[in-house]
Amino acid sequence: MQDDRRVRERAHAIWEQEGRPEGREQQHWSQAEQEVGSEGQPPATPPGDTSASLSQAGLNPGDEAAPGTPGTGDGICPECQGTGRVAKGACGNCGGTGIIVQGIAGG
Numbered sequence: 001m002q003d004d005r006r007v008r009e010r011a012h013a014i015w016e017q018e019g020r021p022e023g024r025e026q027q028h029w030s031q032a033e034q035e036v037g038s039e040g041q042p043p044a045t046p047p048g049d050t051s052a053s054l055s056q057a058g059l060n061p062g063d064e065a066a067p068g069t070p071g072t073g074d075g076i077c078p079e080c081q082g083t084g085r086v087a088k089g090a091c092g093n094c095g096g097t098g099i100i101v102q103g104i105a106g107g
């Protein structure tokens with residue numbers, strides 16, 4: 001359950017902020033419920049946001065990575081922006097993988 005009094009106070013504050021319009025109580029109330037309900041909770045990482053974990057996968061720039069491995073962070077093909085495809089079809093610059101595996105020091 002939520003703290004009804006705090007929601008009421010918050011809804012009232014929103015109502016005053018908006019210039020005390022009439023007929024908007026319900027929207028203010030639901031907005032206040034969301035704000036009060038989310039207080040005191042730890043910030044949750046949105047599900048599906050894997051960019052943080054991918055960047056800490058342990059691959060250093062220059063490490064050999066399999067073509068097409070997502071999230072390596074290096075060698076994204078500039079021709080197709082990593083999609084592997086261009087308007088004409090498969091991207092010839094990267095062979096359709098979207099990734100250019102760059103050798104170290106040009107062996």
Ligand SMILES: [Zn+2]
Nearest residue numbers: 077080091094
């Ligand atoms: Zn490409």
